[in-house]
Amino acid sequence: MPKIKKPYGLWSSPISPEMLGDKLKFTDVQWDTASNTIVWAERRGKRTVLVAKSGQDAMRDLTDSRFSPSGRVGYGGGAFTVHDGIVYFVDKGRLYRLSLAGGLPKAITPQFGGASSPRVSPDGKWIVFVHTYEHDDVLAIVDSEGKYFPQKIASGDDFVMQPAWSPEGNQIAYIAWNHPQMPWNGTELRLITLNLEGAVPYPIEEKTLTGNTEIAIAQPEFSPNGQYLSYISDESGWLHLYLMNRATGEHQQITTGEIEHGIPQWIQGNHTHAWTADSSNIAYIRHKNAFYSVWSYNVKNQTHHDSGLGEFGYTHWDFISVKPDSYGDIVAVTSSSVIAPHIVTYGEDGLQVMRRSITESLNSEQLSSVEAIEWVGHDGEVVHGLYFAPQSDTFEGIGLPPLMVMIHGGPTSQRNATFDMEVQYFTSRGFAVLQVNHRGSTGYGKAYMNKHQGNWGVYDVQDSITGAQHLIDKGLINGDKVVIMGGSAGGYTALQALVDAPNFFKAGVVSYGIANQFSLVMDTHKFEERYSDWLLGELPASAEKYRDRSPLFHAHKIQDALLIFQGTDDTVVPKNQSDAIVSALQRNGVPHEYVIYEGEGHGFRDPANIVDFYNRTLKFLKQYVIYS
Secondary structure, eight states, X not given: OOOEEOOTTOOOOSOOHHHHHHOEEEEEEEEOTTSSEEEEEEEETTEEEEEEEETTSOOEESSOTTOOOOOOSTTOOOOEEEETTEEEEEETTEEEEEETTOOOOEEOSOSOSEEEEEEEOTTSSEEEEEEEETTEEEEEEEETTOOSOOEEEEOSSSEEEEEEEOTTSSEEEEEEEOTTOOTTTOOEEEEEEEEOSSSSOEEEEEEEEEEOSSSOEEEEEEOTTSSEEEEEEXXXXXXXXXXXXXXXXXXXXXXXXXXXXXXXOSSTTOOOEEEOTTSSEEEEEEEETTEEEEEEEETXXXXXXXXXXXXXXXXXXXXXXXXXXXXXXXXXXXXXXXXXXXXXXXETTEEEEEEESSOOOOOGGGSOOEEEEEEEOTTSOEEEEEEEOOOOSSEEOSSOOOEEEEEOSSSSOOOOSSOXXXXXXXXXXXXXXXXXXXXXXXXXXXXXXXXXXXXTTTHHHHHHHXXXXXXXXXXXXXXXXXXXXXXXXHHHHHHHHHHHSTTTSSEEEEESOXXXXXXXXXXXXXXXXXXXXXXXXXXXXXXHHHHHTOGGGGGGGOOSEEEEEEETTOSSSOHHHHHHHHHHHHHHTOOEEEEEETTOBSBOOOHHHHHHHHHHHHHHHIIIIIOO
């Protein structure tokens, strides 16, 4: 049947705003250490639920409406762990234990501050976890029954994360770093030795194994036989896997090439590699040009093997965990640009889908497939991004499509070849989408990321402009209908682009964007309060640069229509940032809309607000872009 010809941007779509509001998000998945039970965390609207599935049994909710497990340190993550039939989880800063067999959660720590990343000692007696209270981040330990008050075992650093027990139960490896470093700039791998003879274990020795202010280390894990400590390091200029021989202290890089084997540590609970039970192999995730795959490393033979999971069409993997009594069965969260997130297992029984994030009523003809692209930046260097063409099984466009230039947050983050319902919302309506992995993004080596040092508001802005121009020059999009869209640091880039290149973009859509660099460093949360030292420079010496890179002080240059969203409870980019730029737009007579969501923080979770966000955005684009 021939397709209906209709102007781009006006196609009806099978993807409704309600579908974006109702979708599930998987934030972690782990295998129990002593059973065939898998536990995962899924966000349902504003609440997170722990879910379990054992073998062929039906999945079941472990937590009810009284709980919403969430790691509340920095940007979160590390909400739970599961050990020997018991799940330990964090809710509102308190640590709970809950049997997988059923019953009610039991609190084992007092409720104060924030907690994350619980890990259980091999004998099940002790829990180590990350805790933050009144700007003090520490590693703490508590007995698994909650009989004793938690005790600090590591303190004095600005940040700690990702503790891991040795199989002997007398040592803990963890990551630490201090301002002004961020965890992708420079961290240290520490090792604590514990005295286990008292009522509560206490540290008797601590040493740094590797890392410094220039080398970023992440995700330490002991081999089950105790011979090795594995970790990720960017010492080579790329994120690679390393092994430390515990007997000799020798460190060996076991992956090579211009390929990444880790991700920036925005959250506590990342796990992108895992040991098999017999310590013979490591299952790990690697990625190149934003496409992910699963591999394994044979420790004895020192050989690498592609799992072949790419044949199932998946191009993104996360939260890999290995079945404890197997030789390599894995569970992970996976997706592609045209496959919504799944929780899958893979092993002797082949690939099994455990859980789907959406009802899979969409077919491939309705979804846009991602293409990794490159272009030449304003200074002749290569820039990376992901391109999605308009796609519909019903409509054919007239002329050339409008373009949504989407900027990721961070700004040290990356768009990947994963399923993005927001992208499909627009492409299925006749928009093209460019996700810009501008210089300063992760995923393309440390030198590419380090382009951000002192240059925030330069490469990210210019690469967004040249990326759109590249598509214009190729005749793929309508150069008169280009929109720039981003949230947080991406919102900042969008605002700065409208300042630096008035009338290049037809409009901007900004969520909790940074307008004033000075007030940001005074008001933001601890995790990022010194981030701008690296991105822009230290104050007061760099005050001129802060003023030059603050859209608020140059708002008179903005001429293009703006749609601005903000949550009242945002502690990362407070509401005063959006208030200030909106006031300037009002004074200057710039067409704009300002939408405030009560009770929302840094990222919107209420399904009603998400639905409203996409309805308003589409209406705004029709008025100021499609019909203009």
